[in-house]
Amino acid sequence: MAFDANGDGVIRIGVAAAGPADDGAYYQAVVDAAIELSAKYGFEDPIVVDKIEAANAFTELSNLAEQGVDIIIVGASEIAEPLPDLTEKYSDIFWYCNCGAGFASLPGLAQSLDDSSEISYTAGYASGLLLQESGSTVAYFIGCCDLNFEMEALLGFEMGLQAVDGAFTVTYVPTGDWPYDFDNVPNATEAFNTALAEGVGVVYPYLGGAHEAIVQLANENGVVALSAGPSDVCTREGDLTWDIAVRFDGGDYVAAIFPQIFAGDVLEGETKVFKVGVDA
16 A cells, blocks of 8 residues: 555554644544545544644654554644654655645645635625625624734635625734634633624634634624634534635545545645635
8 A cells, every 4th residue: 555654554644733623613624534534445543633732743743653654634834833854754654734825845745725815705705795684894803813824814804895895894803822822712702792892793703612612602692603614514513503604624625635645646745726616
């Protein structure tokens, strides 16, 4: 088997996630996709390491690489800094990361990325249409900590929103206590309560572990809620309701790119770019 890095006769995927594996948002989507991919191809159950902080990424990824895995999926760029060293040290392992724009190409790493401006513009436009129906003019974008990719998403969202009506406004609120803290439920809840007092009509909880808590609050208060990544929210069982599915699902990317990887169409050192309206 070409992807049997350690020659033990089986293939096992390792997944490294920066946030909770059960967050109901971006992080879980990648984990679920790895589980489904493993079942589809008859691989061993994946090994999942979640809640990895950026400062500990080198140690956590090294430990994962030492556990007999043949493929490692790195869920996001926030824990990708040690990859230049690790892809060289553990070169027998196939490394993949949905690292996004701005992350350098590496000879030992297959990557994917999307265009956040495309996705965010369409999300903003859809939000504007629902704002018109609600009678509000106020949207809130609840995020982490002014990270570059957040600001790109925010600007695209605002452009889409104001393409519907130039009077619509969006307020960004950072809720993280440290960089990449997308899981801070108390701070995110405080931000939502502030938004509610301001007459918010649409909330975009651009969050990880804190995402579902804000969706629940939005549902309870009649505020339009957007998802943040997963593509299954419109069919997901449970008590939560999303009005708009904003799809940048890392799990969808895993499901789409790995058949191409296994066929030899995407190699380490290459980057697959997913485009809105082109890639299903």
